[in-house]
Amino acid sequence: xxxxxxxxxxxxxxxxxxxxxxxxxxxxxxxxxxxxxxxxxxxxxxxxxxxxxxxxxxxxxxxxxxxxxxxxxxxxxxxxxxxxxxxxxxxxxxxxxxxxxxxxxxxxxxxxxxxxxxxxxxxxxxxxxxxxxxxxxxxxxxxxxxxxxxxxxxxxxxxxxxxxxxxxxxxxxxxxxxxx
Numbered sequence: 001x002x003x004x005x006x007x008x009x010x011x012x013x014x015x016x017x018x019x020x021x022x023x024x025x026x027x028x029x030x031x032x033x034x035x036x037x038x039x040x041x042x043x044x045x046x047x048x049x050x051x052x053x054x055x056x057x058x059x060x061x062x063x064x065x066x067x068x069x070x071x072x073x074x075x076x077x078x079x080x081x082x083x084x085x086x087x088x089x090x091x092x093x094x095x096x097x098x099x100x101x102x103x104x105x106x107x108x109x110x111x112x113x114x115x116x117x118x119x120x121x122x123x124x125x126x127x128x129x130x131x132x133x134x135x136x137x138x139x140x141x142x143x144x145x146x147x148x149x150x151x152x153x154x155x156x157x158x159x160x161x162x163x164x165x166x167x168x169x170x171x172x173x174x175x176x177x178x179x180x
Contacts, residue, residue, distance in 0.1 A: 034141065034142075034150055034151075037103065037138050037140060037141025037142070037151065038138070038141065038151060038152045040101045040102070040103050040104050040138055040141075041104055041136050041137065041138045041141075041151065041152060041153060041154055042152075042154065043101045043104070044075035044101040044104035044106070044136050045136045045154040045155075045156055045166050046166070047075060047077075047095055047099075047101070048070070048075060048077060048106070048134060048136065048156050049156050049164060049166045051068055051077045051079055051093070051095060052068050052118065052156065052158060052164045053164055054068075054079050054092065054093055055067065055068040055079045055092070055118070055120050056120045056124050056162055056164065058079065058081070058092050058120075059119075059120035059121060059122055059124060060120075060122060060123070060124045062081065062088075062122070063122035064081055064082065064083060064122060065081075065082040065083070065119050065120070065121055065122070066079060066080070066081055066082065066092065066119065066120050067079070067080050067082055067117050067118065067119045067120075068117070068118045068119075068120075069115065069116070069117045069118075070106060070108075070114060070115060070116050070134070071114065071115040072097075072106075072114060072115075073105050073106055073107065073114060074097030074101075074104070074105070074106065075095070075097045075101050075104045075106055075136070076094070076095055076096050076097040077094065077095050078091060078093070078094040078095075079091070079092040079093050079094070080092060082119065103138050103139070103140040103141065104136055104137070104138055105136070105137050105138065105139055106134060106135070106136055107134075107135045107137070108132065108133070108134055108135070109133040109134075109135055109155075110130060110131060110132055110133045111128065111129065111130055111132055116132065116134070118132060118158055120162060123162075124161075124162040125160070125161055125162045126158060126159075126160055126161070126162050128158065128159075128160050129160070130160065131157055131158065131159050131160060132157065132158040133155050133156075133157050133180075134155065134156045134157075134158075135153065135154075135155050135169075136153060136154050136155070136156070137151065137153045138151055138153070144169070144170070145170045152168065152170070153168075153169065153170075154166055154167070154168055154169075155167050155168075155169055155180050157180065167179060167180035168180065
């Protein structure tokens with residue numbers, strides 16, 4: 001008599017597999033949530049950095065004064081030409097905070113509070129008397145790492161000469177390009 005070998009899995013093996021996958025997912029959800037909150041800070045910082053770079057490049061390209069403006073604590077901004085000609089629109093580009101970073105909060109450490117308006121001239125220099133520092137945090141995700149939290153908050157700095165840099169205030173090592 002011939003014996004048949006069973007192919008496939010039993011119900012017990014399938015249930016054990018589901019339990020293992022469920023336990024792994026339950027362990028990974030908190031770190032995935034923190035990663036998503038940190039990603040919103042990074043996204044907001046990069047879009048602000050890109051907006052500032054666009055304003056500077058537009059000013060140099062047009063040889064006109066172009067202003068980067070942020071009004072509220074969200075990450076929305078606008079780049080406008082200060083004196084547009086008949087062939088140009090006043091707004092070069094704008095970004096709404098609802099475009100992917102709803103939890104990111106923006107504050108200005110220097111030169112003052114919001115709203116902030118940074119103008120670039122035809123040479124790419126700013127109208128600032130001192131370096132501007134824009135801080136991006138995420139209160140929904142928790143406190144910044146320097147304050148004992150797990151969030152990786154970022155800063156965007158604009159020098160008087162027009163240099164724009166995104167940096168991490170938690171980095172303290174000399175020679176590290178991420179240092180503020």
